Structure formats: C-alpha cells, structure tokens
Amino acid sequence: MCKKAIIAMSGGVDSSVAALLTKQKGYECIGATMKLFSNEDINISREKSCCSLSDVEDARSVSVRLDIPYYVFNFSDKFEECVINKFVSSYLSGATPNPCIECNKSLKFDKMFMRMNELGFDLIVTGHYAIVQKDLSNGRYLLKKAADKSKDQSYVLYMLTQEQLSHVYFPLGGLEKSTVRQIAEENGFVNAQKKDSQDICFVPDGDYASFIEKHTGKMSKPGNFVSSDGHIFGRHKGISHYTIGQRRGLGISYATPLYVTEIRTDTNEVVLGNEQDLYSDTLIADEVNLISVEKIDEPIKVKAKVRYRQVEQPAVARQLADGRLYVKFDKPQRAITKGQAVVLYDGDTVVGGATIVKVGCFDVNCG
8 A cells, every 4th residue: 555645845946856756666645835924914916925825726636737635734723823922922032033944943844744644645755955864773863964965954953852753754855956946947937946945034124123023013112332341332213123143233333343142031131242252152943843862871972063054163062951952062163052953963964953042141050
C-alpha cells in the first residue's frame, strides 16, 4: 500500500517542485495551502503578501498540472493566537521574535500534523531546504543542513520533535536552488521564476511598529534614549521601533556612531552605546528542543548561531538544572538579541535550539 502525503504548498517554486518529486516517488499526494489571514484584515494589498490570493492560484495551478487534489486549510484563528499575538507581545516586551519559527512550530508542524492524522495520511512534505536522516545507532531522527548551504533552512526547523521528524519529508534537501528552478521550468510550472519571499508575511513592508500600533489600537509611547550610566541623548518614538544593534533611524546626532544596546521596558528607555557594547559571549535560552540528543548532561563543544544568516561560531553549551540552555561562545558575538533563536550544530547536524531570554550572563547559576 503506497504512502499518502500532504504537500504544504505556499504557491512558490520550492513547494511546487517538492510536490512533483514526492509524486514521482510513488506517493499518493494532495496539495494544501494554509490560509493564515485575510490581507484586508492587516491592511496590506494581496500582491505584497506570501499568503495572497495569487499564491493560492499558483499552488492550485501546479496541483492541476500534477493531477493531485488541492485544498485550502483555514488556520487563521491559530495564526492570530500563536504567531501574530506572540510577535506583538514580544516586541512590546523588548524582544525581537522570529515569527517564521513560531509559524513552523504552531502551524505547519502542529496544525498540519493534526490534519494529517485526521485524514489518515503518513507524511507532511514541504519545500524547506534541509535533510532528515535516522541514526541507526540509537533510533533518533536527525535534522541536517541542506546540500545548498546558501539556502539551508535547518535554523528555522530546530523545533521539530522526534515524532514530527519521523513524518516529514524534505525532497529539496539534496538539491541546489538552481536545479529546483530548472525542474520547475522543464515541467511548465507557472511559478518557475517566482521570487522568494524575503519579508515577514504579515508585515511585508518591514514597518513592525506601525503594524503593532494598528493591531493593538494603541500608539507607541515615547521615552528617553539613554546611555548605560543614565545620560539622556534625546527622545525615542516607542520601544517597538527599535531592536538590538540598530543604528539607523535613531534621529540622534553624536560625535561617534550610536547603536541600540538594550531595551528597558520597565522604564520605557532605549539604551544607546558604542559598537563594542553590542558584543557578548554568553546567553541563556529557554523553550529548548533537542534533536540529536535527548539531553545535555555535560558541557559539549558545538557550533552555534543566534540569527538565520549568521555563520555558526564555536561555543560550549550546557543544560542548566531547570532545563534551559547556557551557551558560552569562544569569542564575543555581535548583537545577541532576546527573542531570537540560538541553534546548536555538530558539523551539519542540528543538536537543538532554544529561544534567547538573557544575554551577557557570565555566571551559569545566574538568572
């Protein structure tokens, strides 16, 4: 009996080719697009969003060409609750979240998995660039970097559980992006040369502060730009306008360049400092998910990165008594930011990851 697969189709070239390759392997396939929000609800035009009607039309077109059934699953309530609301609350608490990770966790690899089980299917297939392998020595499923390192998406998939990894398939993990586009062209896909989405889908113009104001119905509260020792530089527009490491858009004239080094929500202050003030070699992270190991009993040497586009850096990681991760880099890293993910690697294998909650803590017993 052939296995049945749900292809998560965004309307882009990657998920379209993933659908083709899965069908070619003999799986019984259906295509499914997640409806996450109505563009009118967040005041953007459909052309600016990866979740637009045109994307649904492209996904449907490819499904028709592949002769597979196609559906749209409405997960907008869950998206509002788990992604948009968390995004807003994180910014208002002085953190900088990664909503794509939360969307993968709460929607694509949670709600879609529930739908998979309800329909009696075996696999969820996506167009992510990553590889899943089973470690025959211990039975654990491993998440590994893609062959095309410039497109590798293992960083945003670190939250996958063993159960989920056992039911996902990433057909593009061993391919170069150029090959994927070539396959799409050869098969006459309407989206073969469609540009990749670079923005947060519900804030395509990148104006997070305006989105938060519209979503909450509250204007940002101005406060003081200050130095670490309390000197006032001027007034800021509201903490949701700023993130750690930011230099542009501060509106402050000073003898040397100033950067956002800290956001103090309790006093509504944005701390400015020199670039060297951005560097730290330690962090603590919670909401831990480990993949290649069940737990970290002793400090281990890893490579770690604290943002998607960063090249991972040598570090030592240990798990604290309360389960959180403590990571100490060999060299200080620039602009480690609360709310972002730290992901640990052993070569090309993801050890695990977590959400950064504290930066610059030099005592493993602190916090």
